[in-house]
Amino acid sequence: MSDATEVPVPDDAPGPEPELLHGAPMSTSRGQAVVHPDREAYLAVVKALRDEGFDLCADVCGADYLSHPGRPLPEGVVPERFEVVVNLVNRRERRRIRVRVQVPATDARVASLFDLYPGSEAMEREAFDMFGIEFTDHPDLTRILMPEDWEGHPLRKDYSVGRIPVQFKAAAATR
Amino acid sequence: MPGLGDLNHNFLTGNLENVVKWARRNSVWPATFGLACCAIEMMATGAAHFDISRFGMEVFRASPRQADLMIVAGRVSQKMAPVLRQVYDQMMEPKWVISMGVCASSGGMFNNYAIVQGVDQIVPVDVYAPGCPPGPETLLHAIVTLHEQIRTGELTKRRQSSGAGAGIQLPATAAVR
Amino acid sequence: MSVPAEPVDRRGTSEGGQEMSGRSATAAAELRREEGGVLRLPEGPSLDPGDVNIEVSGEETMIINMGPQHPSTHGVLRLMIELEGETVLRTKPVIGYLHTGMEKTGEELTYIQGCTNVTRMDYLAPLFNECVFSMAVEQLLEIELPPRATWIRMLLCELNRVSSHLVFMATNGMDVGAVSMMIYGFREREMILAFLEKCSGLRLNHNYIRPGGVAADLPDGWREDVAAICERIPTRLDEYDTLLTGQPIFQERTQGVGVLTPEQAIALSATGPVLRSTGVEWDLRRDMPYQFYDQLDFDVVVGTYGDTFDRYAVRLNEMRESIKLIRQIVDLMPSGDYRVQDKKVTPPPRQRINESMEALIHHFKLFTEGFRVPEGEVYVGIESPRGEVGCYLVSDGSAKPYRMHIRDASFANLQSLPTMMRGGLIADAVAVISSVDPVMGGVDR
Numbered sequence: 001m002s003d004a005t006e007v008p009v010p011d012d013a014p015g016p017e018p019e020l021l022h023g024a025p026m027s028t029s030r031g032q033a034v035v036h037p038d039r040e041a042y043l044a045v046v047k048a049l050r051d052e053g054f055d056l057c058a059d060v061c062g063a064d065y066l067s068h069p070g071r072p073l074p075e076g077v078v079p080e081r082f083e084v085v086v087n088l089v090n091r092r093e094r095r096r097i098r099v100r101v102q103v104p105a106t107d108a109r110v111a112s113l114f115d116l117y118p119g120s121e122a123m124e125r126e127a128f129d130m131f132g133i134e135f136t137d138h139p140d141l142t143r144i145l146m147p148e149d150w151e152g153h154p155l156r157k158d159y160s161v162g163r164i165p166v167q168f169k170a171a172a173a174t175r
Numbered sequence: 176m177p178g179l180g181d182l183n184h185n186f187l188t189g190n191l192e193n194v195v196k197w198a199r200r201n202s203v204w205p206a207t208f209g210l211a212c213c214a215i216e217m218m219a220t221g222a223a224h225f226d227i228s229r230f231g232m233e234v235f236r237a238s239p240r241q242a243d244l245m246i247v248a249g250r251v252s253q254k255m256a257p258v259l260r261q262v263y264d265q266m267m268e269p270k271w272v273i274s275m276g277v278c279a280s281s282g283g284m285f286n287n288y289a290i291v292q293g294v295d296q297i298v299p300v301d302v303y304a305p306g307c308p309p310g311p312e313t314l315l316h317a318i319v320t321l322h323e324q325i326r327t328g329e330l331t332k333r334r335q336s337s338g339a340g341a342g343i344q345l346p347a348t349a350a351v352r
Numbered sequence: 353m354s355v356p357a358e359p360v361d362r363r364g365t366s367e368g369g370q371e372m373s374g375r376s377a378t379a380a381a382e383l384r385r386e387e388g389g390v391l392r393l394p395e396g397p398s399l400d401p402g403d404v405n406i407e408v409s410g411e412e413t414m415i416i417n418m419g420p421q422h423p424s425t426h427g428v429l430r431l432m433i434e435l436e437g438e439t440v441l442r443t444k445p446v447i448g449y450l451h452t453g454m455e456k457t458g459e460e461l462t463y464i465q466g467c468t469n470v471t472r473m474d475y476l477a478p479l480f481n482e483c484v485f486s487m488a489v490e491q492l493l494e495i496e497l498p499p500r501a502t503w504i505r506m507l508l509c510e511l512n513r514v515s516s517h518l519v520f521m522a523t524n525g526m527d528v529g530a531v532s533m534m535i536y537g538f539r540e541r542e543m544i545l546a547f548l549e550k551c552s553g554l555r556l557n558h559n560y561i562r563p564g565g566v567a568a569d570l571p572d573g574w575r576e577d578v579a580a581i582c583e584r585i586p587t588r589l590d591e592y593d594t595l596l597t598g599q600p601i602f603q604e605r606t607q608g609v610g611v612l613t614p615e616q617a618i619a620l621s622a623t624g625p626v627l628r629s630t631g632v633e634w635d636l637r638r639d640m641p642y643q644f645y646d647q648l649d650f651d652v653v654v655g656t657y658g659d660t661f662d663r664y665a666v667r668l669n670e671m672r673e674s675i676k677l678i679r680q681i682v683d684l685m686p687s688g689d690y691r692v693q694d695k696k697v698t699p700p701p702r703q704r705i706n707e708s709m710e711a712l713i714h715h716f717k718l719f720t721e722g723f724r725v726p727e728g729e730v731y732v733g734i735e736s737p738r739g740e741v742g743c744y745l746v747s748d749g750s751a752k753p754y755r756m757h758i759r760d761a762s763f764a765n766l767q768s769l770p771t772m773m774r775g776g777l778i779a780d781a782v783a784v785i786s787s788v789d790p791v792m793g794g795v796d797r
Contacts, residue, residue, distance in 0.1 A: 059759035119621025162288025212475035222538030289453035
């Protein structure tokens, strides 16, 4: 047991079918509860979670699984290139939950959580800036970290880190 | 500054030059250009324990028009680079630049798309202070080195002759109208 | 989604799309959303658009630009403020001037090197960044730390909390006008930094807390050093209390300025002193305890009005609580290993490299390739001086993180700036920004 928060996990052990929470498959990852709605159900699931008591949106971020497509996902969840990951906190019951929604590369759009959690505005802008994921109904979806006229989305796996060769005498880059 | 460069110094002008250089190096006023972690060490240098005031520099001028020295303290990102150049252009001659920390000197540990690899790509630098972050003692050493440069350098020496800086040619739009 | 962009004179800067269009160019629906959107409560009173006084045709407003280089912004924060006379209407914080690509760099560094990267995000509380990253890695590795390592982490984190709040006192005092606070705040900080330098070798960005424990044991004589700190700081805090808290000018400048209600704060994802100053009792050390905070006895400091003065008072008293915690930790510190003994994770002690071939190989592999972390994803959040700092770590089984995202407290706290500044004077904007205490390294990463 490492020195981190322990999230109460539902008592029924994961059987052949994944457990459903508000209609979306659930899984656990190192003891933390994760919900995997699909894009259409995403907003409804997050709204249901908020009504359940998860009133603090800790984090909204993106992830690009271009070079790791074979990640473990519960049955019934179709892996796509991008993921939007939302971490919510229930202050009354003192627990966290994570929502992971798959976003395809060809149609990288997902609903915005701004109307539910105004605090997700800057986080979604960052996900847009870094990955190119568009959030529909977002009030101001512009770049937030890179200059306005930057081309490309830096955190994508096919965007190089941009290292310049360092002028040492003989050494090539070791990493 | 034309004129004085080729003058043969006699007793009077030699001493005047020394007086001017003494005045210049003992009241170098820095412009606030703290960007990241090095800015905290710069503030600590200005605080009581290390006391930059004994060098006459505790007056951090916010307006670049009133400042002599720009201590670039911290990593310069792509978005900040034009701002840096604008602030440098607004400073009046004579002006100096200390590049504080490895991120300002060479990009530091961040060799990537977001950080300008060395602030001397943008402005000519007089003294580089290495460290991540450089402790206040290192910054004070850099400042004393700068004072030495001011003391020994000639009054009218231009940067082109000394070869300082990266020698970048900037397009006309970067200059302040 | 987008407001019409006005033609702009680009003087060599690429700031075009980051402009704020004038009030007349903004549709009524957008204005209503701005006034009602941030305040939109889940189950609170519904906002009747007829109640809100919206002037769409006002041409007397002026948009000014503060920053990114400005003595009153904490780091490189740019604010575009719409003013009507001296009253602030709307604000748009523009960030990104310190964006370092740390999350991308994190994917290129091994897990041992990761702390050097992460520690430079929130550079006033570097040990917290290292701690949250290390905790995330340890949770993915599913290893257990020896107790002494955790207690050392807690001790140093609480010391770091005090030093971070001292910088807040210094900069807040200076921004409000008490310039001597700048000198006092940094004076106490030097004691703590000297101790941290003894432990880790660096005054800032220590790279001391690493996955598996801490880098080295506490130095000899640490109890005396920490006792000296615990003795000096509370008396100085009382001095600052006398200097600032009852002072009429300070009170006038900070009381009632930058008010935030609890519902607004939670809706805007504010955490830490910003949230606690509104009256919400939410402190991760007590409510979702990590490490051994449940064995310690401390109070959670909560404000009442959510104004600038409350945020100052909350942080001042949090320093006192931290000193209380440090005293308890010193009494409870066990002996033992300062890092986990799993050879796959922590490097062997240097002397053993001369004796054992295995130790040499382990050392070599750890520092060239790094240790592999099993596949998975995890989110860990801890309470840093600014709020909840979290690390979302995805591993694909290799020696480098696949995706490392740090949830920074100041990034979320900055979103409450427009709400706090609305209706106030432009001179209060400075006080409000310094009360939020943003650290742009964490905001921009």
